Amino acid sequence: MKNLWEVFVMDMGELAEGKELELTIRTLNPGKQKYTYQRVKAEVSSQLDKFADALQVRLGRGQLSNRQFSIRVIETVQRMPERYR
Amino acid sequence: MGKISAPRSNREFIEACVKSGDAVRIKQEVDWDNEAGAIVRRVCELGEAAPFMEKIKDYPGFSYFGAPLSTYRRMAISLGMDPASTLPEIGKEYLKRTNSEPIAPVLVDRRDAPCKENVLLGDEVDLTELPVPLVHDGDGGRYVGTWHAVITKHPVRGDVNWGMYRQMMWDGRTMSGAVFPFSDLGKALTEYYLPRGEGCPFATAIGLSPLAAMAACAPSPIPEPELTGMLAGEAVRLVKCETNDLEVPADAEIIIEGVILPDYKVEEGPFGEYTGYRTSPRDFRVTFRVDAITYRNNATMTISNMGVPQDEGQLLRSFSLGLELEKLLKSQGIPVTGVYMHPRSTHHMMIVGVKPTYSGIAMQIAQLAFGSKLGPWFHMVMVVDDETDIFNWDEVYHAFCTRCNPERGIHVFKNTTGTALYPHATPHDRKYSIGSQVLFDCLWPVDWDKTNDVPTLVSFRKVYTQEIQDKVTNNWTDYGYAPVK
Numbered sequence: 001m002k003n004l005w006e007v008f009v010m011d012m013g014e015l016a017e018g019k020e021l022e023l024t025i026r027t028l029n030p031g032k033q034k035y036t037y038q039r040v041k042a043e044v045s046s047q048l049d050k051f052a053d054a055l056q057v058r059l060g061r062g063q064l065s066n067r068q069f070s071i072r073v074i075e076t077v078q079r080m081p082e083r084y085r
Numbered sequence: 086m087g088k089i090s091a092p093r094s095n096r097e098f099i100e101a102c103v104k105s106g107d108a109v110r111i112k113q114e115v116d117w118d119n120e121a122g123a124i125v126r127r128v129c130e131l132g133e134a135a136p137f138m139e140k141i142k143d144y145p146g147f148s149y150f151g152a153p154l155s156t157y158r159r160m161a162i163s164l165g166m167d168p169a170s171t172l173p174e175i176g177k178e179y180l181k182r183t184n185s186e187p188i189a190p191v192l193v194d195r196r197d198a199p200c201k202e203n204v205l206l207g208d209e210v211d212l213t214e215l216p217v218p219l220v221h222d223g224d225g226g227r228y229v230g231t232w233h234a235v236i237t238k239h240p241v242r243g244d245v246n247w248g249m250y251r252q253m254m255w256d257g258r259t260m261s262g263a264v265f266p267f268s269d270l271g272k273a274l275t276e277y278y279l280p281r282g283e284g285c286p287f288a289t290a291i292g293l294s295p296l297a298a299m300a301a302c303a304p305s306p307i308p309e310p311e312l313t314g315m316l317a318g319e320a321v322r323l324v325k326c327e328t329n330d331l332e333v334p335a336d337a338e339i340i341i342e343g344v345i346l347p348d349y350k351v352e353e354g355p356f357g358e359y360t361g362y363r364t365s366p367r368d369f370r371v372t373f374r375v376d377a378i379t380y381r382n383n384a385t386m387t388i389s390n391m392g393v394p395q396d397e398g399q400l401l402r403s404f405s406l407g408l409e410l411e412k413l414l415k416s417q418g419i420p421v422t423g424v425y426m427h428p429r430s431t432h433h434m435m436i437v438g439v440k441p442t443y444s445g446i447a448m449q450i451a452q453l454a455f456g457s458k459l460g461p462w463f464h465m466v467m468v469v470d471d472e473t474d475i476f477n478w479d480e481v482y483h484a485f486c487t488r489c490n491p492e493r494g495i496h497v498f499k500n501t502t503g504t505a506l507y508p509h510a511t512p513h514d515r516k517y518s519i520g521s522q523v524l525f526d527c528l529w530p531v532d533w534d535k536t537n538d539v540p541t542l543v544s545f546r547k548v549y550t551q552e553i554q555d556k557v558t559n560n561w562t563d564y565g566y567a568p569v570k
């Protein structure tokens with residue numbers, strides 16, 4: 001199933017294409033988990049059919065960007081120190 | 086003091102509001118994703134009855150109570166007063182109660198604490214099992230804490246702090262929040278926990294009695310549990326937490342226990358704020374790891390939806406900031422006749438009435454106001470004389486536009502403390518809580534001759550004799566005018 005993700009950026013430049021990025025994204029899939037975050041390594045593309053999942057973008061004050069991306073989540077990243085997990 | 090009979094819990098408060106027509110029961114299912122928030126927002130903008138939403142999508146058994154204190158009527162009900170009480174009457178009552186003897190809280194057994202009816206520990210802990218709302222479309226997250234108290238204890242002094250500091254759900258076990266550096270919790274973190282790298286135990290209490298919520302967002306120097314007792318006229322019932330040494334209100338609807346992490350941060354915001362904007366950007370902020378959740382059967386989550394006027398943040402904080410300043414100025418012997426903040430100023434302007442008995446009195450008021458613990462929350466002080474009705478904006482505005490001398494009456498204070506939320510501040514100033522403030526002195530100068538230099542006010546009440554005034558008012562309808570209410 002296609003997942004829908006969302007990311008907040010201050011600048012569209014944060015979504016560089018053609019390389020691995022580390023992003024904090026939230027799921028927009030319906031259900032109780034909607035809007036929960038994770039830190040991930042991912043690749044994004046403005047070609048909507050390049051990757052299976054979709055990514056929408058919000059700017060610094062929550063404004064929805066009209067630019068859409070596709071995204072491939074490579075893996076989740078645990079930033080929280082082990083002792084707190 | 087006569088016996089106070091204020092609602093002792095959120096449930097008693099909802100019941101009282103429904104009875105007086107100040108709350109509406111919504112039986113149809115409401116979505117936690119935007120719909121509930123939009124209902125609360127519209128209620129605030131229309132000054133409507135508070136929505137008690139009994140059925141929440143995805144969360145059977147939970148309900149919402151929105152806009153708990155966004156009208157003076159509900160504020161009066163929360164204090165056990167007649168809902169029709171006027172603002173000056175409510176203010177007088179607040180001053181009377183908060184100038185009384187502190188009432189210490191009592192500790193009750195967990196069997197007598199409804200907030201322990203359900204206890205989630207270990208792997209069961211999951212914030213997504215609570216109906217955490219997405220309050221405004223485009224917010225940085227679902228907000229767990231919008232009308233609540235974050236409970237902590239000072240590690241050295243031992244005093245307890247209940248503060249309303251917004252909390253966002255980052256994931257099922259993590260929250261992030263905006264705790265300003267000049268707040269009581271902010272100071273405990275920066276003075277003690279962060280330098281030592283120690284976690285700070287906390288408990289978030291949601292669905293408080295309205296007076297406990299009022300105390301949690303009042304800028305009073307009295308510790309909030311005692312302050313709640315004074316407002317309610319009886320001791321608050323507390324119960325021990327499951328996973329730390331803190332004590333929480335036994336009648337609260339939901340309790341979230343955990344630790345504030347000293348060396349790890351996740352993103353928080355943006356969020357709709359009391360100024361009517363989203364101003365503070367997304368940033369890495371204070372991070373809360375959750376260890377336990379306890380809640381009542383059929384728990385009700387309280388929701389405040391901050392935005393353009395008027396919501397409870399504006400109404401209540403204008404109220405308590407004004408009255409706490411009045412207490413402070415009176416404690417310094419200044420002949421103030423009243424202090425009022427118009428909620429529509431989003432608590433940015435203090436209007437102070439004073440008997441102008443000596444020179445520099447407006448400056449003295451502004452220095453005390455800006456220099457106090459309350460100071461970062463407003464950036465304008467307007468001082469008018471005791472003959473101007475501070476509650477009547479038309480009169481205050483007239484005094485401002487006619488008596489405030491551009492050269493002598495306006496004083497700018499630079500490099501003070503501000504909040505990250507000031508829409509007019511630069512992004513840099515917001516980030517570092519750098520403020521600037523201004524005094525508008527609307528008093529006639531003391532060194533002007535009262536007879537020859539001070540202009541006389543030309544109004545019906547001021548220029549005609551009582552005899553003429555009576556004649557005209559008594560004949561008013563005979564002249565052909567409608568009666569004046």
Ligand SMILES: Cc1cc2nc3c(=O)[nH]c(=O)nc-3n(C[C@H](O)[C@H](O)[C@H](O)COP(=O)(O)O)c2cc1C
Pocket residue numbers: 231232246247248249250251252262263264265267268269270301302303304305389391397398402
């Ligand atoms: C709805 C609401 C939300 C608030 N959110 C915050 C916040 O996120 N951070 C903050 O420092 N103060 C916030 N405040 C203001 C504090 O609650 C207020 O300053 C309170 O008096 C806490 O004071 P203390 O730090 O002196 O105990 C909020 C107030 C209200 C009414």
Ligand SMILES: [Mn+2]
Pocket residue numbers: 246247248269309
């Ligand atoms: Mn406090």
